[in-house]
Amino acid sequence: MLPHFHNTLTRQTEPLTLLDPEQKKLRLYTCGPTVYDHAHIGNFRAYLFEDLLQRHLESRGYDVERIMNLTDVDDKTIRGAHAKGISLDAYTRPYKDAFFADCAALRLRPAKAYPEATDPKNIERMIAMITTLVERQHAYQAEDGSVYFRITSFADYGKLAHVDLQEQRPSGRVQSDEYEKEQIADFALWKAWSPEDGDVRWESPWGAGRPGWHIECSAMATRLLGDQIDIHCGGIDNLFPHHEAEIAQCECVTGRSFVSLWMHCAHLMVDGSKMSKSAGNFYTARQLMERGWSGREIRYTLLAVHYRIPLNFTMEGLEASRQAIARIDTWRERLQEFATVDTSVRPLEKLGSIDLENFFNSLDNDLNISAALAVLFEVIRESNRQLDAGTFSADQVAGLRQWWQRVNSILALEQEPEEVIPEAVATLLAARQAARDAKNWGDSDRLRDEIASLGWQIKDTKGTQKVLRRF
RNA sequence: GGCGGGGUAGCCAAGUGGUAAGGCUGGGCUCUGCAAAAGCCCCAUUCGUCGGUUCGAUUCCGACCCUCGCCUCCA
Known part of the structure; x- marks a missing residue:
């Protein structure tokens, strides 16, 4: 078509x-x-x-x-x-x-x-x-x-x-x-x-x-x-x-x-009215970035609404984008842990009842980004289900990663490689791990707050800790 | 006055003549020392109003209301 x-x-x-x-x-x-x-x-x-x-x-x-x-x-x-x-x-x-x-x-x-x-x-x-x-x-x-x-x-x-x-x-x-x-x-x-x-x-x-x-x-x-x-x-x-x-x-x-x-x-x-300097509702990309919004969060916010529809830009909208991107990020990491990119594997064409080509077909229809994103999020939910149920083969996940690469070549939303964890945070993390091994929960919680105050959020998983940069 | 875009759940937003995608928020559950994070599940008898066509309209037609623009150098 x-x-x-x-x-x-x-x-x-x-x-x-x-x-x-x-x-x-x-x-x-x-x-x-x-x-x-x-x-x-x-x-x-x-x-x-x-x-x-x-x-x-x-x-x-x-x-x-x-x-x-x-x-x-x-x-x-x-x-x-x-x-x-x-x-x-x-x-x-x-x-x-x-x-x-x-x-x-x-x-x-x-x-x-x-x-x-x-x-x-x-x-x-x-x-x-x-x-x-x-x-x-x-x-x-x-x-x-x-x-x-x-x-x-x-x-x-x-x-x-x-x-x-x-x-x-x-x-x-x-x-x-x-x-x-x-x-x-x-x-x-x-x-x-x-x-x-x-x-x-x-x-x-x-x-x-x-x-x-x-x-x-x-x-x-x-x-x-x-x-x-x-x-x-x-x-x-x-x-x-x-x-x-x-x-x-x-x-x-x-x-x-x-x-x-x-x-x-x-x-x-x-905020519902035309952007203008006199109204004080005027933003440059760099102003938003100085306030802690990342380029891809701004990108998603401005991209996620069909181009021929007036787009109402709000801080709530940016926040919603941040959450949506986080959902994509964690899903992608999960796929990454499950299978490496293998170019010999064919991109997956169907996932459950979802035709993966529909992402691209939607864009063929006058750049219907909402429909395309809906396909992405349906894929995320369905693959999470299958990952939970353990019904996914490594080949399927590899194929799904191939698909994501095509999708991301258009959306360009994939997160940057992990930021380097600062020395101070690393030290605190090691101390917290020691406290946790000793089941010293008081110290563990205190260190968690301390790390959070430096802008890093802890994710506890079985036996290990992860940190994510949070602005 | 002319030309054009919108009005779909708390917010954002697809969509089709056959009975409402998706995201955010919210609620529930799972996981967890607790929490967070994450995952799953749930959340519009209804699509600005009033008429009409139709077996059936959010979707087609008409009228109206609201809203945002453009009409000389703002993407």
Whole structure:
């Protein structure tokens, strides 16, 4: 069965069709962050959805060539650099580094490339595209020196967001002073330099200035992936006008259909309302990690809800994820004690009445992660039962471990190898074991509390003690 | 006004024209020196409201209510 995905363009769930079906090669473009600040968990929800998409497609044998851009020049980055009195590059560099560190902590698979808007190769491409658009009357230079896209020149404008421009009512956010434009909805391709921009400027046929946001993605996507790409993803808030503008720019330049499949991720809410700085319900991944939440706990929380459903992020949700992950961890350890990974053993296909392929089949259905996780937890319960009853063969467990490896190649939730137990904890553990051997329960309990206060939780099993790191 | 997402047990959340997955919490049991941890078991006559179609609707149709967004540079 082919994977099916919901296409924003058609508002239908469709079988995946590739430009290059023989090679199973898939070109994927994902809108990346604007590096004016640390990415927040709303951003990461989108990146995690894309990660799930990529990992699942790879598990299905597709060769996924994913590009994620970094927007490192815009109003906010220029303003930020100016406020600190440093260069644009000096301002954005730490946020780029932080972004990659956060991605690693959340176990995002790296993209093939992370093109930056300020890269001369990309600026060159943007200028070339704008030149073509101006030549073909799709764009014009206005009184203010900026170049705008003429939306009335592109009949398909609005096909992605399904909007009719005649029906649009300007919202309060629209600047009414943009009288230079022919149409209020015309968007900037090239922004003329102004004194606030300082030394952030590139020369162009229309004078000094800098690119508009939308043209960045069009230029980087087509430069690295070609005129036509298979899948383009982003947050729902990029649907309009950003992605609509990308289509207009690319299709007016190339004359070809830009993207086959558009996928958009719904918003992240915090405690029931939209995340915003002013409301104080704004989290970055690193803030959560500083509070003791692990990357995989954040990963699970953001991944476990279907991407097209608004996700309400709460501390209770994180706590629930922590418990769910602990269940997976202990199950996995139990399998590990029972059988080693043996690649000569075929992955198990059925466990009791559970078809293990249903995990992957569920993801084929527009990334139905809830159904997929339900399969995982059913497998956990059933295999625990069988392990309790002693009805499992070593081969079956080995086969189950093979299955888990496939599952984990998508979920990426497996715990890191055991943390090294600190010397102090090890000493206390030895003392407690001695006390226990002497049936000195008073000392045993006291030492247990002492170890717990260091952040390690004791698990007593027959004859031995185990400790787990607890935050 | 236009476009779009939601409303399923205490919380999160799948799902199908035929009688409700899964996770968390809670309760019970097993294990245990005690506890914790862990495992197993139990926990929605009911799917926003009201109508309609149907042998039968949470699932299809209509109306309504509530809620969250987008409509020019926020993933």
